[in-house]
Each structure stands twice: as structure tokens, then as C-alpha cells.
Amino acid sequence: MRLATVDLVVRYPSTTRLALDGVTMEARDGCLTAVLGPNGSGKSTLLKAILGTVPVRSGRALVDRKEISAWSRRELAREVGVVPQTETIAFPITSREMVAMGRYPYLGAWSSERDVDRRAVAAAMDACDVADLAERDITTLSGGELQRVRIARALAQEPRALVLDEPTASLDIRHEMAILELLRASADRGMNVLLITHGVDLAARFADELLLLADGRVAASGSPETVLRAEVLERVYRWPIAVSVDPTSGTPHVTPRRAPPAKDPDNAR
Amino acid sequence: MRRMPLTLGLLGVLLVSVVLAVRFDSVPMATPDFLAALTGTGEGWQRDILWHFRLPRALLGALVGGGLGLAGATFQALLRNPLAEPYILGISGGASVGAVTLLALGLAGSAAWALPLAAFAGALLAIALVFRVATASGRGMDVRVLLLAGVVVAAFFSACIAFILSISEARTVQSAVIWIMGSLAGADWTEVGLAAAYTLPAAAILLSLARPLNLMAIGEETAHYLGADVERVKRTALAVAALITAAGVAVAGVIGFVGLVVPHALRLISGSDHRSLLPLSFLGGAAFLTLADLFAKLVLAPTEVPIGVITAFVGVPIFLVLLRRSLSA
Numbered sequence A: 001m002r003l004a005t006v007d008l009v010v011r012y013p014s015t016t017r018l019a020l021d022g023v024t025m026e027a028r029d030g031c032l033t034a035v036l037g038p039n040g041s042g043k044s045t046l047l048k049a050i051l052g053t054v055p056v057r058s059g060r061a062l063v064d065r066k067e068i069s070a071w072s073r074r075e076l077a078r079e080v081g082v083v084p085q086t087e088t089i090a091f092p093i094t095s096r097e098m099v100a101m102g103r104y105p106y107l108g109a110w111s112s113e114r115d116v117d118r119r120a121v122a123a124a125m126d127a128c129d130v131a132d133l134a135e136r137d138i139t140t141l142s143g144g145e146l147q148r149v150r151i152a153r154a155l156a157q158e159p160r161a162l163v164l165d166e167p168t169a170s171l172d173i174r175h176e177m178a179i180l181e182l183l184r185a186s187a188d189r190g191m192n193v194l195l196i197t198h199g200v201d202l203a204a205r206f207a208d209e210l211l212l213l214a215d216g217r218v219a220a221s222g223s224p225e226t227v228l229r230a231e232v233l234e235r236v237y238r239w240p241i242a243v244s245v246d247p248t249s250g251t252p253h254v255t256p257r258r259a260p261p262a263k264d265p266d267n268a269r
Numbered sequence B: 001m002r003r004m005p006l007t008l009g010l011l012g013v014l015l016v017s018v019v020l021a022v023r024f025d026s027v028p029m030a031t032p033d034f035l036a037a038l039t040g041t042g043e044g045w046q047r048d049i050l051w052h053f054r055l056p057r058a059l060l061g062a063l064v065g066g067g068l069g070l071a072g073a074t075f076q077a078l079l080r081n082p083l084a085e086p087y088i089l090g091i092s093g094g095a096s097v098g099a100v101t102l103l104a105l106g107l108a109g110s111a112a113w114a115l116p117l118a119a120f121a122g123a124l125l126a127i128a129l130v131f132r133v134a135t136a137s138g139r140g141m142d143v144r145v146l147l148l149a150g151v152v153v154a155a156f157f158s159a160c161i162a163f164i165l166s167i168s169e170a171r172t173v174q175s176a177v178i179w180i181m182g183s184l185a186g187a188d189w190t191e192v193g194l195a196a197a198y199t200l201p202a203a204a205i206l207l208s209l210a211r212p213l214n215l216m217a218i219g220e221e222t223a224h225y226l227g228a229d230v231e232r233v234k235r236t237a238l239a240v241a242a243l244i245t246a247a248g249v250a251v252a253g254v255i256g257f258v259g260l261v262v263p264h265a266l267r268l269i270s271g272s273d274h275r276s277l278l279p280l281s282f283l284g285g286a287a288f289l290t291l292a293d294l295f296a297k298l299v300l301a302p303t304e305v306p307i308g309v310i311t312a313f314v315g316v317p318i319f320l321v322l323l324r325r326s327l328s329a
Helices: A043-050 A073-079 A095-106 A115-127 A143-156 A173-188 A200-206 A230-237 B003-023 B031-039 B044-079 B091-104 B112-134 B143-167 B176-181 B189-208 B210-218 B220-225 B230-252 B258-270 B274-298 B307-328
Strands: A003-010 A020-027 A032-036 A058-063 A080-083 A161-165 A192-196 A209-214 A217-222 A241-245 A252-256
Touching: A003 A043, A020 A043, A020 A192, A020 A209, A020 A217, A032 A043, A032 A173, A032 A200, A043 A058, A043 A161, A043 A192, A073 A080, A073 A095, A080 A143, A080 B220, A095 A115, A095 A143, A095 B210, A115 A143, A143 A161, A143 A173, A161 A173, A173 A192, A173 A200, A200 A252, A209 A230, A217 A230, A230 A241, B003 B044, B003 B258, B003 B274, B031 B044, B044 B189, B044 B210, B044 B230, B044 B258, B044 B274, B091 B112, B091 B143, B091 B176, B091 B230, B112 B143, B112 B189, B112 B230, B143 B176, B143 B307, B176 B307, B189 B210, B189 B230, B189 B274, B210 B220, B210 B230, B210 B274, B220 B230, B258 B274, B258 B307, B274 B307
Parallel strands: A032 A192, A032 A209, A080 A161, A161 A192
Antiparallel strands: A003 A020, A003 A058, A209 A217, A241 A252
8 A cells, every 4th residue: 555645735724834845755565664854844744645634735645546535534544544643532431442443444333343343453452462451441541551552543444554643752662662663563564654753763773764854845765874864864953963873783873963053042052 | 231231221210200200290190190090091181181291291301301412422522522512502592592583483383393493593503603713713622712602602692582582572482481491391292293303313313423423532633544534424413413402492492401411421431432322312311301300390399490490500510520620631
């Protein structure tokens, strides 16, 4: 389930700045693609535009070579599972109820869960290690637990592509690594995984392809080695940066330097 | 698994409430007379009281209460807030203006079936007004602004009702109290039929939206990604919940807080899955309003208290507790 954009332009109503300014990108099956970039560079907007939840001014957003607007939400939800950045839960429900919502695109208005649905929910909860949280009220879960429940919900959709917006933000090492390993394994099984993250080093270790955004444009894309170069990163993040090779993993390691440029008084200490 | 016992329990409570409502009234009837009238052997006028006054009144209360309970649960899911309720949002007030306008124009006699539709038009007007104010900030829907808008719009509609009633002939309209505080007095089988004709199909539509409403309660963006046609669900649910409110207002006036109290209590007992919450809210609302009407008849018998007084006495404290909680969250 290929996800792609061609010259995509997005402008939010009542703003003059383009949130996305001619983005062309592609995320393929069996690949883990990480989208990087400073705050406000358009990462989340790109995700929403690909998935048809922000209006596109021009250009194309394609899911499996079909324009996003040609998909029904129901069809799309069977193919693409999404974990948005934030959700505010209005009423308490159990973890299992939350994960079972992933079966919505497979069920009619009056039909109840079938065996195949129960199996998909159980498998997704096992994969995310949340089976023992099934009857817990989600408003009582820790950040890491809730995040894994939300990923389980996306997996319960049995999608061919998985799109996640900063799923490991605010998680500790163990939970962050567990989720990234899960995403890597999903990609290795042929899934198309598109991940927005601020974790540059971990993206370098887990992703096949990086897409670096700056001011709504693609600053660089390709393998971690080609994207994570000091001169590119310094320009995009506007901060002095050193790139070395991580001796343990052999992948690029990004070190923001101390001592910000003195000529920029806003950034001086 | 708690759903079945709870459903049966509520059905039992509803049944008992209806029986009690038929048995007791502001004008007492001795038990032997009641039993005789019930079995069809008593005096004609006593049978008439049972079958043509008390029973339709009890059933009308159940229909209106069920509709309000269901509408409340629906608005709460759509607005993702336990404080949303047709009365507090000003929607009942709008419906009331619609109904009173039709009555004042003298059209209700020729087309009683149109009364709920006039109320519906008023309810939609209220929704448009309240939501436009609440979203004016551009940053989504602020609950505090929404509640404030509801209160102000409701106050405006109360003034409209008072004005319309004061310029129209007294005998063409019932007393202002009914339209502002609600009443089931004078219910007849025509009204029961009217309420049922609008409420029951509308309820079926809302129940069919239970699953997408579950998704909406997590958030509209997520609901999109899980496959819900969010805009269609929102439009349908809002319109149908407004219609069900309007049908209730057209036959019983403005009765507040049923849609607040009932879903809140049921959510505590059975959880927030709308597949059970919506049908339970209908049953619970039906039982609650039938019992509230029983109180309204008996508390100051032979004088009747407006039923909206009873529901407000129960509902306002619960509303304040919920408000405190949602503001501190």
C-alpha cells in the first residue's frame, strides 16, 4: 500500500504561509520511512494531507496509486492504520474496547464482533504487549501503556500501511525501543510504515528511508547516510551539529554542539 | 455482560413506573375501584380515567423521557462532553418557540402532526445559533462558550415564548408554564401516537449510529482514520437528536436535565460503549420521566407541580458537580 504525494501544497485557512509547499515523496511497502524536521516544518500536515483530513490546495496525495479523495473512509481504514499525535478521551472506556474500535471498518451498524474480529483484536493486543491491560480503563493507563493500546488499535485494523505521528514522544527507553522494534518487524513483514519522529538517531537506526522537511519543503530524502549530513542538518535545524558514526550500530549519530552562535542574541544564554 | 441484566432491570423499573403512574394521580382512586376499572368491570367514568387519561399520560411520559435521554447521550457523544443536553444547549427552547409559533398562528388544530415539525425547525435554528457562537473563536468548540451560548439562546427563546403568548389569544395557546417548565397533563392517545410516530423511528436511527458515535468520542480525526464518515454521522445525529427533542417538546413542553442525568448515571454503571449506552438511555429516560411525573402529580396533590421543576431539582445538582469536574480537569 504505497503512500505518495506529488507537488503537494497545503495552506490552512486564515493563514498566509504555506504549511506544505510542493512536497513530493513516497513511502513503499516493506519500508520504514521516517519523517523528520523541526517543529512547524509540516510533518503532521503531510500526514493529514496524505490521509485526506486537511484540504489540499494543489498537487496530489495518492494511496496505492489512487487519489485520496477517491477513497471512502471505510475502504481506507481497512488498508491504512493511523496513530494520530494526540487524542483526548471524552468518556472512560476499557483498553479492549479501544483496540476493538480498529474493527469498525469491517463491521456493519448492527452486526456484533465475529470470531475473526476477536482474533484480530487479541493478536494486536499481544503484539503490543497490552493483553493484560484489556479490562483497564484507558484514562488510568500510563503514557507508554496508552500509546501501545493506540498502536494495537491501528494493528487491529489489519492494515497494509501504518502511519504514526510521534508515537514514542514522552516514552522511556524501554517502551520507545519496544515500539520501534514492533514497527521494524511490521515493515520486515511487508507493511509500509510511515513514522513521524523527532528522534533522529533512532530514525537512523530503524528506518530505511528518511524524509527531512523544513518550512513545508523537502530538505533531503533518501537513506539515513545521505540525509543525515552535518551541513544539511545545520541549515534545517539552524543549530551547529556534528555527525559521527555510532560505534555500536554503525549508523549516523547526530550531536548538537554546545555554544550557540554568538551573533544570534535570541539563542545566546 | 452487565448489559442484559441492566436492560431487564430498567425495563422492570419502567413497567413498574407506568403501573404506578396509572394507579396514582393527584385525584385519588380507591383500590377496589382501581382494580374494578382495570379489569373492565368498574364504572364507566373510572374506566375512562384509567384508559383515556392516566395510561396515555404515563406512556407519553415514557416516550418523551426516552427521547430526551437518548438525545442527551447523543449530544454528549457528538460534543464529547457530559454536560451537553438539549435543554442546556437551548435546543428545547428553540423547539418550544417553533411549537408556540404554530399554535399562535392557529394552525395546530388543522395539522397537529405538523407541531413536531415546527418544533424541529425551532430546534435547528437553536443549534445553528448556539454552534455558530461556540465555534466563533475558530479554535474548535470551547465548552464554556458553548454552555454560555446555550444559556443565552435559551433565555432569548423564553422571552420569545412570553412575547408570542402575550400577543396571541389566550385560548389558542396553553399556559406559558407548560412551554417553559413542561407538563404531561392533558395527555391523550393522539399525542401518544404523535410522539411515537416521530420518536421511535428517530430512536432507531440514533441506535444505528452507536458504533460511529463511539469513535467520535475518541476524537473526530481518529474517527476519520478508523473509517467513520464523520461529517455524515455528525449531520445525521445532530438532526435526528434535534427531531427527537422537538417531538418531545411538541407534546410535553420544555423538560430539562433528563438528557443530562440519565446518560450520566448509566455511564457510571455500564460504561461508555454507545451500543449499550444509547438503548439504556432511552429506557432510563423513559422510567425517569414517568417517575418524575408521578412525583409531580403527588407531591402537592391535588395541585400539580410542573414536571420540569422535578427534573430540575434532580438535574441541577448533578449538572453543577459535572461542571466543577470538567472545569478542574
